[in-house]
Amino acid sequence: MSEMHPLLGSIVEQFDGVQWGLSSGQNVLFVPKALWRDVAQACKDAGFESLVDETAVDYLGKRDVRFEVVANLLSLRHNLRVRLRAQVPEDDTTVASLVPVYPGANFYEREVWDMFGITFEGHPDMTRILMPDDWEGHPLRKDYQVGTVPVQFKSSPEAR
Amino acid sequence: MSERTFHDVWVSGTEEPEWLLEATDEGAQKMQPEEPEERLLEQEGARVVDDYVVEEESPEDELMIINMGPQHPSTHGVLRLQLELEGEIIRRSKPIIGYLHTGMEKTGEQLTFMQGPTNVTRMDYLAPMHNELAFSLAVEQLLEIEIPPRAQAIRILMTELNRVSSHLVFLATAGMDIGALSMMLYGFRERESILAFFEKTTGLRMNHNYIRPGGVAADLPDGWEDDVEGIVEKVNRGVLDYEDLLKQNPIWLERTQGVGVVTAEESLAYGITGPNLRASGVNWDLRKAQPYSGIDQYEFDVPVGQHGDVYDRYRIRVQEILQSLRIVRQVADRMPKGDYRTEDRKVSPPPRARIDQSMEALIHHFKIYTGGVKVPEGEVYVAIESPRGELGAYLVSDGGTHPWRMHMRTPSFCNLQALPVAMADSLVADTVATISSLDPVLGDVDR
Numbered sequence: 001m002s003e004m005h006p007l008l009g010s011i012v013e014q015f016d017g018v019q020w021g022l023s024s025g026q027n028v029l030f031v032p033k034a035l036w037r038d039v040a041q042a043c044k045d046a047g048f049e050s051l052v053d054e055t056a057v058d059y060l061g062k063r064d065v066r067f068e069v070v071a072n073l074l075s076l077r078h079n080l081r082v083r084l085r086a087q088v089p090e091d092d093t094t095v096a097s098l099v100p101v102y103p104g105a106n107f108y109e110r111e112v113w114d115m116f117g118i119t120f121e122g123h124p125d126m127t128r129i130l131m132p133d134d135w136e137g138h139p140l141r142k143d144y145q146v147g148t149v150p151v152q153f154k155s156s157p158e159a160r
Numbered sequence: 161m162s163e164r165t166f167h168d169v170w171v172s173g174t175e176e177p178e179w180l181l182e183a184t185d186e187g188a189q190k191m192q193p194e195e196p197e198e199r200l201l202e203q204e205g206a207r208v209v210d211d212y213v214v215e216e217e218s219p220e221d222e223l224m225i226i227n228m229g230p231q232h233p234s235t236h237g238v239l240r241l242q243l244e245l246e247g248e249i250i251r252r253s254k255p256i257i258g259y260l261h262t263g264m265e266k267t268g269e270q271l272t273f274m275q276g277p278t279n280v281t282r283m284d285y286l287a288p289m290h291n292e293l294a295f296s297l298a299v300e301q302l303l304e305i306e307i308p309p310r311a312q313a314i315r316i317l318m319t320e321l322n323r324v325s326s327h328l329v330f331l332a333t334a335g336m337d338i339g340a341l342s343m344m345l346y347g348f349r350e351r352e353s354i355l356a357f358f359e360k361t362t363g364l365r366m367n368h369n370y371i372r373p374g375g376v377a378a379d380l381p382d383g384w385e386d387d388v389e390g391i392v393e394k395v396n397r398g399v400l401d402y403e404d405l406l407k408q409n410p411i412w413l414e415r416t417q418g419v420g421v422v423t424a425e426e427s428l429a430y431g432i433t434g435p436n437l438r439a440s441g442v443n444w445d446l447r448k449a450q451p452y453s454g455i456d457q458y459e460f461d462v463p464v465g466q467h468g469d470v471y472d473r474y475r476i477r478v479q480e481i482l483q484s485l486r487i488v489r490q491v492a493d494r495m496p497k498g499d500y501r502t503e504d505r506k507v508s509p510p511p512r513a514r515i516d517q518s519m520e521a522l523i524h525h526f527k528i529y530t531g532g533v534k535v536p537e538g539e540v541y542v543a544i545e546s547p548r549g550e551l552g553a554y555l556v557s558d559g560g561t562h563p564w565r566m567h568m569r570t571p572s573f574c575n576l577q578a579l580p581v582a583m584a585d586s587l588v589a590d591t592v593a594t595i596s597s598l599d600p601v602l603g604d605v606d607r
Contacts, residue, residue, distance in 0.1 A: 024301055024540040049428040052543070053569040057556055062564075070554065072541055072569070076428070076444050083541060104431030107577050115265075130258040130606060139266055140565075146270055 005080060011042050027082045036086050037096035037122075040071065044101055048073040048082065051098065054108035056088075056116045060142035066090040067118060071098065071105075088118055097123040115140035169439070169463045169475040171483075222246055226588075230259045234337045234592045237602025241579075241591070248587050253580045257573075260606040268566035272532030273299050276563065278369045280553075283568060284604035285366055286329055289315075289322040290546035292371035294568070297452060298542040298553040299373040302535050305504055309496040311375035312453045317388070317491045318361075318370065319453075319544075320484040324395060325354040326547035327477040327484075330599050331402060334474060337596040338415050343405055350398040357387050373533070374508035375501025388492045392485050399481060406474070416471035420582040420594030423468055430578045434549025434571055435476045436598055440468035446545035458490045470590075470597040477599075480547075507533055532561030541569075548572050548599055572604035 004012070004020050008027060012020050018039055019030040031039045040051075053072040060066055067088040074081050088095055097120035098105035109120040110129040117138035119126060128135060137144055170177055229240035238259035244252040268279050280295045281288040293315055300307060332347025355365045360381050362368035370377050381387075406412045422432065424440040437444060445462045447455050463479035465472030501508045509528045510521040537559040543552035549571030556565040575598050582594050 024538050026541060050431050050433075052431055052433070052550055052574075053541070053552055053554065053567075055554060055567045055569075057539075057565045059564075062558060072552070072554070074550075076442065076449075079449050081541075102431070103429050104574060104577060107573060128258075130261040132258070139263060146266060 005078075007046050007075070007078060007080065008082060011039065011046055014042055015039060023083070027080070029082055029084050031084050031086045033086045033088055033095060036069070036084075037098060037101060039084060040073075040098050040101045043073050043082065043084070046075075047077050048075045048080075050074045050076065051102035051104050051108075054098065054105050054112065056112045056118055056140075058116060058140065058142045063087075067093065067116060069095055069112065069118065093118045094121055095119070096121050099123055114138065117141065169465045169472060169479055171461045171463045171479055174461070223251070228591065230256075235595060235602075236333065236600055237605075239576075239595070239600065239602055239605070241595075243583075243588070243591070245588060248589075250583050250586055250588060250591065253583050255576050255579050257576065257602070257605050260602045262607070264607045265566055265568070268563060270562070272561045273373055273535050273557075273563060274528065274533055276566065277372050278367075280566075280568060281367045281369055282603065283570060283607050284546065284548065284551070284572070284601050286326045286601050287322050287547050287551075288367055289319045289371060290544060290551055291568070292369065293319055293453070294542060294544050294546075294551045294553040295555075295566075296371050296373045297544065298540050298555045299535060301540045301542055302538050302555060302557055303373070303507060303533075304536075305374065305502055305507055307375060307453075307502060308499040309454070310498040311500050311502070313491050313495050314376050314380060314500060315371055315453045316455055316458070317380075317488060317495075318358075318376075320487045320491070321354050321357065321388075321391065323484045323547045324391075324481050324488075325351045327481050328354075328395070328398075330477050330547075330596075331474070334593075334596040334599075335406065337592045338412065340406060340409070340412065343402065346398060346401055346405070350395050353391050353394050357384075357391060360384075360387065372501075372508075374504065375499070377501075379500045380495075385492055388488060392489055392492075395481065395485060399478060402478065407478075413471065415590075415593055416474060416597075417469060418467070419470045419590045420586065420597055421467065421469045422578055422582045426578065426581050427468070430581065431574045432549065432578050433574070434545065434547070435480060436473060436549065436575055436578075438463060439465035439472040439476045441466055446543060446550060450543070452542075452544050455487070458487045460484075460487050470593050473597040473599075534559065534561055535563075543569070546571055548601065548604065549575060568607060570604045570607060572600040572602075573607075576600050576605055 008020055012018050015035055017032045021028050021030060051071060052074045055070050057068045057070060058066060059068060065087040069086050069088055071084040095118060097109055100122060107129060109123050110127060112118050113126055114128045114131050115138055224245045226243045226245055228243060229235045230238040240256040242254045243250050264279055264283060268276060271279055276295050277292040280291040283291050328347045328351040332344045335343025358368060359365045362370040422440055424442050427437045427440045441464060443462060443464045448462055460483045463476050465476050505524040509525050514521040515525055535557040537557055539556040541552055541554045543550045551571055552569030554567040555563050558564040579598060583591060
């Protein structure tokens with residue numbers, strides 16, 4: 001598959017700065033951060049009913065722009081997948097939340113916040129999901145080393 | 161009380177029932193006939209049948225928040241639920257997860273691509289084969305290597321057997337949660353024969369590290385045909401027992417029909433996949449839609465439910481066991497001969513005996529086990545149909561021997577989000593039935 005699916009073509013035409021590409025033979029839309037939710041909405045309107053996955057990657061030392069958010073969309077009707085990718089700079093790690101478009105983004109965005117420290121604007125409950133509430137740092141960042149964090153124990157408030 | 165009948169899910173390949181012909185794009189969902197108003201009121205506690213008199217209500221005792229878990233026996237692990245109750249009715253609920261988080265995605269970045277399956281196999285501990293397969297397929301797509309037909313057939317054989325064993329645990333635990341204790345014993349009895357076969361083949365009952373990038377770790381043991389035939393017969397016979405126990409059991413029907421309903425639209429919006437999506441009437445199975453490892457050459461049907469309730473989710477699993485056994489039988493009949501892993505020496509190590517004879521083999525062996533396999537730069541998302549839904553592996557490689565980022569899209573994590581939807585405005589007593597019907601595995605949720 002080296003040609004763009006017409007469905008994706010219609011989305012690319014709607015927006016300035018959205019580009020289509022292939023990555024390992026899979027459809028990818030490169031989205032500017034400011035258009036993140038609008039493109040997702042357009043995708044949903046075009047027939048991508050389901051958001052199957054949303055995550056992030058830390059490209060520390062690899063790229064100029066440090067983070068990238070990745071959303072995998074699936075259209076059951078057209079049997080088509082597309083991956084949205086948006087670059088997120090380190091000094092402005094706020095992205096529009098996809099929860100208003102796909103309610104299923106809820107847990108995923110909480111996980112991305114927990115693991116990478118990327119905040120999602122418009123998310124109903126931006127709290128840690130996997131790590132303890134009082135955890136410091138965001139473990140999946142590349143500058144968060146393995147094995148250097150002392151295990152956190154909570155002391156008993158008084159002798160029993 | 162209105163007439164309640166048991167209904168069955170539709171299995172593709174058979175004649176389409178009327179309700180499916182009216183299907184829309186969103187699916188063939190149809191609501192359960194509601195119980196008569198009086199009975200509902202009785203259940204909710206609004207209508208009182210004995211001589212107890214409701215006194216004046218005060219605002220304090222309207223809402224109550226209850227914590228269920230993380231150590232509740234029927235939460236299938238360490239899941240905690242906050243339930244906001246109004247009398248006997250759940251108004252809002254919130255699943256709280258993370259108690260089993262072990263940082264496997266971070267660990268995955270420290271392990272080489274060849275060590276990866278050891279790590280991911282521990283995520284969904286009821287379907288380890290599927291985890292390994294998703295990870296291996298992603299690595300292979302980055303490496304752009306061909307997998308020999310025998311390796312592919314073995315992969316399908318093992319994953320489908322694994323699906324059967326996983327669904328057997330579903331039946332066992334769901335039965336136990338709702339009070340059908342004998343179902344628990346039967347389910348685990350049949351599952352044991354599959355685990356014994358896994359142990360014979362891979363050396364371990366769980367966490368096999370059997371499916372690896374490039375193929376599988378070892379060939380099937382001698383006499384595997386008889387073992388597989390025995391399993392197929394035993395489980396087929398077992399399913400007849402389960403049908404006798406549950407299918408028309410009035411208590412079971414009463415506890416499951418119309419309980420924990422998730423509609424097709426809600427399922428799609430929340431990204432639910434797998435049997436839970438099909439129970440809502442959406443005919444979507446990755447094995448049919450986006451086949452992997454040559455599963456399209458085997459004949460099987462996709463069961464589709466109608467009501468999206470607990471009963472349909474249970475029916476789907478029973479039918480899927482039978483369909484998976486069909487696939488297993490076909491694979492066993494047509495098992496191709498040849499290599500069980502690729503002969504590309506840059507990816508799979510040479511046999512031990514070759515190392516004594518060939519310098520090249522020694523070098524390849526040394527390079528693979530000390531440095532690892534270099535995987536070309538790129539990123540890929542590969543999804544397969546696990547017993548719980550779409551299991552995806554998102555891998556980013558920077559051209560080195562370790563993944564730059566390894567993310568697993570685990571189905572339970574996503575399916576669990578729909579729990580508040582399924583439980584909204586239902587009775588507290590149905591909580592347990594709803595949780596077990598969504599079949600979350602907490603290792604899969606927290607990773």
